[in-house]
Amino acid sequence: MYVSEWENGKRTISDRYATILRQILGVTDAELRGGPLAVALPMADGYDDLLSRIDSAGSVSEDMVESFNCQTELLRTMDRQMGASRLIDQMTGHLAALEDALNFSVLPSARRPVALALAGASTLAAWQAIDSGAVERAWRHYELAKRAARDAEAPMYLAHAMAEQAYVLCEAGRPSLGVELVRDAQRTLGQAGSPRLRAWLYAAEAELCAHADMPDDCRRALDAAVRSIPPGSEDRDPDMLSIFLNGAHLARWRGNVLALLGDDDAVTSLYGALEVVDPTFVRAQAGLHCDLAQAHLVRTEYEDANTHLRQARLLASRTGSVRQRRRIDLLSARL
Incomplete structure (x- = not known):
């Protein structure tokens, strides 16, 4: 009788029964309480839905990935002109779509371009969260960006996400730990990155050293940034579109x-x-x-x-x- 009422949404599952049912059905509490049919025994039909999503993710073309990147670029432009507070809903939906496409992509050839797009979008979302004062959300977005960069085998994107995440530590009152993280980002990049990104990393190190009361290290990092920056007025890094320097x-x-x-x-x-x-x-x-x-x-x-x-x-x-x-x-x- 209880099972029928649970399935039809007529009775709420008590904590006592929830503990028993989670062990029997092998589901989380969120899945158990997620809807009228949540307590139904798992059926093989779930594979059809899984395969459908895998097929959908596998059909993400180069044009689709480019569309994702164009949307990130639009959000980046709007952010620098209007600020982050008006973009939270658009950014959240954009990240969800990218993450969903990555989660159900199987082969590395399909995953890498989506992961790269997600890494770029996640660092943008994280910086917007810092600007909005949502530091925990920023931290989680940087963790997502780092995972995506590793999946994409993209050391430039990984180093950039690590160095920006150091600013969260600085804002939280741990600039010395931030210095360690940005230096780890430099080691992660090695010689694989562009000169513009290396200059950006040195400048970030200098700023964090200033906050950490490390003036000598700060000036050394500033000098390294000046030595690394490419000449000319061009500010956009063609290998890393989130870098303007x-x-x-x-x-x-x-x-x-x-x-x-x-x-x-x-x-x-x-x-x-x-x-x-x-x-x-x-x-x-x-x-x-x-x-x-x-x-x-x-x-x-x-x-x-x-x-x-x-x-x-x-x-x-x-x-x-x-x-x-x-x-x-x-x-x-x-x-």
């Missing part, structure tokens, strides 16, 4: 790091970067004004610092960046 971007990053160290040279670097910053990178502009405010505070130039904080606050409001608003509040408290 050229000499001008690196100058801004260097200014940010020097400001963290309290170095007077920070102001010169940052104003130079402000003159050439891409206006479509709204969040980056907000960060640049924050950096200038911090640099002026070090020099006790409070009026200039306040001017840049006001501009940073306006830009951060446009993108809804929780991370930047927190930084603005901390800097404002020092005025």
Whole structure:
């Protein structure tokens, strides 16, 4: 009688019976309570559904993977102009579709391109989560990105995900552990990556060293980044589309790091970067004004610092960046 009522949804399964049924049926609690038919004995029909999903994943063509990548690119563009807060639903659906395609792909030739697309999308989603203040979600997305990069046998994507994940540790108050992780990312990459990615990794190391109060290591990493960056104005890495870095971007990053160290040279670097910053990178502009405010505070130039904080606050409001608003509040408290 109970079984019939459970199957028809007329009676809720108590914890006592749930413990017994999970052992009999070999199902999880979520599966057991997942619907009216959840307690039905497993049937061989499940193989039909499994094979259907495997066939569907196996039919993912190069054009389909390219469509996934185009969607990631669209979300990346919207993110840098509008911020992450408006994109959560689109990003969640995009990741779910990619992960589903990967989970049911069988052969390596089918898995690798999907895994590579998932790695790129997951790091974007993770950085958006950091910007929104959702640090646990960011951590889980980076773990997904790393698994996908390993599946794709893509050391560049793996190193990038590891180094960005180090920022979660820094935000959580463990910058020294973040330094260890970004250095491990550099070892993971070895000589396999592009010069632009190596420069990015050195710059990330420098920033984390600044937060960890390691000034000598910080300056060595900055010098290595400058030596590694390719010449010219091109900023997009053709081998890793999530990396935007050229000499001008690196100058801004260097200014940010020097400001963290309290170095007077920070102001010169940052104003130079402000003159050439891409206006479509709204969040980056907000960060640049924050950096200038911090640099002026070090020099006790409070009026200039306040001017840049006001501009940073306006830009951060446009993108809804929780991370930047927190930084603005901390800097404002020092005025």
